[in-house]
Amino acid sequence: MRTEKEKALDTYLAAAARTGDRQALGRLAERWHPRLLAHAYRLTGEKQLAADTAQEAWTDILRDLPSLDNAAAFPAWALRIVSRRCARSIRGRQRHRAGEAALAREERHGAETDNEPETQSEMATIGRAIDELPRRQRAVLALFYTEGLRVAEIAAAMDIAPGTVKTRLMHARNKLRARLEGETT
Structure with missing residues (x-):
């Protein structure tokens, strides 16, 4: 859970990055990429798809960051972009994903019961x-x-x-x- 200091830092970094500060953008990406990746993984259930989706989301984030009106809204805004990218990816791979997920669950369940x-x-x-x-x-x-x-x-x-x-x-x-x-x- 993010503390008030972390929230303030994220707000500052988003505001600075929005104005073109590359160092702030780098720190913001460093802080938020793992979270966006984890969110993508929770939504997709696939590591590679999550990594690809999170990377694509950063393209959207970088492109649209200057238009973000409220820097404090960055977390929800960025997570929303990831959610939309994931939904798009899932729709495109739904059949393939369902088969892989079933296999992965069976393997994980087997490993859990054995080990x-x-x-x-x-x-x-x-x-x-x-x-x-x-x-x-x-x-x-x-x-x-x-x-x-x-x-x-x-x-x-x-x-x-x-x-x-x-x-x-x-x-x-x-x-x-x-x-x-x-x-x-």
């Missing part, structure tokens, strides 16, 4: 439960808890209505609760 000790840490259990959520719920959950974005910021980042964000959060929490309670009983 895990009987007693698992709570974080590993929660991580697996999160991995089983639908990708859209995973993305909203991660933006809310990991990135510390508010519902309105997530809505802007994912280009969906705030009510949809709340619904996805509710369903994700309910599924996690049911899954985790089922494992403890």
Whole structure:
């Protein structure tokens, strides 16, 4: 979760980059590329597609940054660009992606059952439960808890209505609760 200092730094860097400051742009990219890449991965489920999509998103970000009116909105704005790029990529590769994702889940599930000790840490259990959520719920959950974005910021980042964000959060929490309670009983 980003602190107030980090938010202020991001706002400053976005404002400076918007005016053409190359050093600020470099620092902004250094700070935000891993987050944008992680967001792309949450949405696509494929490392290479996520890397390609995040890189393409930077092209859009660099092109449109001078027109960003509110530098404080950079995180949601950049995440939204990534979300749109991911949606475009997913639409184009939907059939291929579905087959690969099914295979990857089977391989991951097989590896989990073969290699895990009987007693698992709570974080590993929660991580697996999160991995089983639908990708859209995973993305909203991660933006809310990991990135510390508010519902309105997530809505802007994912280009969906705030009510949809709340619904996805509710369903994700309910599924996690049911899954985790089922494992403890």
